[in-house]
Amino acid sequence: MKQRVEMIVEAVEKIALDTVEMKLSNDHVAKNAVPGQFLHLQVEGHSLRRPISIADVDAEKGITTILFKELGEGTKRLGAYQPGMRINALGPSGCGFPYQDKSIQKALLIGGGIGVPPLYNLGKELSNHGIEVISVLGFQTKDSVFYEAEFSQLGETHIVTDDGSYGHKGFVTNVLGSIDGYDYYFTCGPIPMLKAVKEKLADKPGYISLEERMGCGVGACFACVIPADNESGYRKICKDGPVFPANEVIL
Amino acid sequence: MKQRVEMIVEAVEKIALDTVEMKLSNDHVAKNAVPGQFLHLQVEGHSLRRPISIADVDAEKGITTILFKELGEGTKRLGAYQPGMRINALGPSGCGFPYQDKSIQKALLIGGGIGVPPLYNLGKELSNHGIEVISVLGFQTKDSVFYEAEFSQLGETHIVTDDGSYGHKGFVTNVLGSIDGYDYYFTCGPIPMLKAVKEKLADKPGYISLEERMGCGVGACFACVIPADNESGYRKICKDGPVFPANEVIL
């Protein structure tokens, strides 16, 4: 049976423009989370929960890290939470990035903006399993860049900014051509980026992580469906995803 | 012009069953409040403000004390506020107990339950002006009794409980017969008590403080009217009251 999950805020830090790193303690989550899963967080005063990816876990200490951008009222309110406060969570939710059953030698991680967080947890796991990691991370501007050092520790890391204020200028797809030798790609970010990546890397197997507005977050309400090439014609992002084989979903 | 008033919670203490004493700092309120006035407090997560009487003020320190019973969700939430938190308030609101223009020698204060708080501020002021004070305070049970010591410092104080678990048994009206020699009475409490008091003391001049569910709390919405013996046929509790001459309003 799934449990009630209450997480305690351990630390809150602004790590980039409007971007918050929050450490939450709860043994159940930290022990069971796999890369690509998310937490469905209840933010005080809001009727719908907010889905936020698990960016890192320390299973031993029982700590889960999330990284989120303060966009609307819910994430702003969440960013104002103080250490010691409690957050009701659903999770770890959804299905993560599959990598264990594939014999991957080298993986390419492609993240855009708030799509970067789940890739960090994945990159660490891959690394721990001896898989080489290359990361291409896109941000809007220099101010928005985060976790460059963290990703660099995992392997070759390319930063791209829309306006060129840091790293390469343009979109993540601009640098993909210069990278090779990987078996699988894993990507998460805004839909236009995912589409471009999927097209550009059509000859490679890959996994993409999707976002959609959610109701229940557990698969019961059909809010978060995405058309798919399967019998039913759809998949639910909250339950069947958020990670899907790139060729399975129709963007 | 009336101002925006933000008060800072300085202390919160349970002083009786479900009864909270809260000290709030704000110079404007503490300097201007007169006995009988109230604060219209915005409680987080609630669409309507909560009217709570001013129970005590320390003008020098800028501290206002309120005493309230945790009844519904709003007062429960308010009772959970922690020192340092801010509360948006309207006030000091309404018209207080008039006493300065009357040449009072001895005043009788009659309070019931959460009607007791405004009488404390009044009693202190009367005392400061050399007016003798007798208090009759009614509570449901022993557990609910509060501020007995404080009132006793002002003068003769009779405690009455519905079930006789402390002080006299019964209603405040039971002990009124044995008290005499006062010029004016001042009363606040539930409507049935006010009615009984008004009837019993029909031959004495008195002032009663009323409660009603409020919308605006400033006189604009006509939520809190009470039928009155005047030209318009009504008075607004939030603006014209909450204190009225006993013979003016129709209970």
Added chain:
Amino acid sequence: MDLSVNLPGLKLKNPVMPASGCFGFGREYSEFYDLGKLGAVIMKAATGEGRYGNTTPRVAETSSGMLNAIGLQNPGVEKIIANEVPFLAGYDVPIIANVAGSTLEEYVKVASAFNKTKDVHALELNISCPNVKEGGIQFGTEPEMAATVTKKVKEASNLPVYVKLSPNVGNIVAMAKAVEQAGADGLSMINTLTGMQIHLGSKRPLLANKTGGLSGQAIKPVAIRMIYEVKQHVSIPIIGMGGISSAEDVLEFLLAGASAVAVGTANFQNPFACPDIIAALPEVLHKYGFHSVEVAIGKGHEA
């Protein structure tokens, strides 16, 4: 940033005004700020004679909203003209009179009474007050009745008439079209949704009137939907209302098709609601790419 809006009878310096019944006749809020800052003031409902209204309790709190059953308490149209209009006329702000009644004759009487004063700039015809039992409810839910009262009031008055629609109908577009055809100069929408709260302790409806009108943020999605639908079918301007409490809300109403907005319940939470919203509006408009209020009106409709 140009916040001005011109509507029949109303030159508004900005599109934000307090909603009828939530602002009395302005006296109380004039103690908080200069009423001249407002786009306009809509007065509390006026009836032919003074009314005491319903017994109390008259209000109840709900999630993100409130119920009210004031029952049109007011001193009557003559006293309003004699005592209240002159007070408001002392400010540089257009005055809108909210006209209510239980019978056709009463509506006409109240409307024509306002011909006497030069200080009222438009009428808001309240055919939708859900708390009037004698018949007010029918005017607001039957297109023909609404058209009839609109026509009669237009004939009797020399002022532009904004008809205030009730959301308690199956087909809001039919209501809007009916009053437009009957000569309404504008629409005002929405009034409150009829609701009820039962008090668990007494086991009875909390409001003495049993039912009351639901207002506040809770009803905003209904207001936006109705304005959006109506905008596609009428050409007279709409004063939008229902749960507005921020400049972002104002923009949402403009996009849906409102030309101006009224703020009701939010005044109770924050007596400075109207001036706060007006002060924040230029930045919000700018943030979303608008250089005036006029250009934002109805922009949510374009393909």
Added chain:
Amino acid sequence: MDLSVNLPGLKLKNPVMPASGCFGFGREYSEFYDLGKLGAVIMKAATGEGRYGNTTPRVAETSSGMLNAIGLQNPGVEKIIANEVPFLAGYDVPIIANVAGSTLEEYVKVASAFNKTKDVHALELNISCPNVKEGGIQFGTEPEMAATVTKKVKEASNLPVYVKLSPNVGNIVAMAKAVEQAGADGLSMINTLTGMQIHLGSKRPLLANKTGGLSGQAIKPVAIRMIYEVKQHVSIPIIGMGGISSAEDVLEFLLAGASAVAVGTANFQNPFACPDIIAALPEVLHKYGFHSVEVAIGKGHEA
């Protein structure tokens, strides 16, 4: 404390069930708790053929509520009977099938399909889904249409039929009386209020379907009012819903006249909403002086 309630076709061990569309076919929440704890389960709407529903976004957050425009996505009645009903039948809980359609024929087809299984105990006739464009909306807003579909479904089905009413009408009592006369065994109310949210960034309605159904605590006062009004005019039982999130809310609905209740949006906030409410109910009933659910039903009406 006796929580049981007996309704046509339904022996409920307690009056609390998940609302249609907010609980899928029970699989997801069965991972949180034993579905046998529930009073009943109302399945997601079934249509004649499978439907994909609307494009996304399908939900939006509102103050104390949400908008949804799922668009009746479901695998179709045959697959529901083959794959979903057997799963739910594994629990000791009555099953209610929510029947939807765009045409009279589709309603009849879906309703009669459920005759095949012994595991469904009642039908909830969803004549009120505001997100079906082809015609579903008319069934729920015209008394005669509602009566017709009720009659046809009653003829086609051997199960008790609870007709689910839309709140988007001017006269809810007329709707209730019409379907009662047409043979409905019970009522289910309310469905969602039609609403809209406009996204300031895109300047367009946020939901791909533009309008959506407003649910959650925001609409509770409207639900209570409608149930209270209807209770005074019909004698068939009412399953009440609209914003329920606590045992206190359940009691408020019982007092208003509901014989049982459904919990929708609250499941999304708290997946344990239903069992939590059921667990809290005895104490709440006791606190307000009731020794069973049955005695509380309609108690808000007595003088």
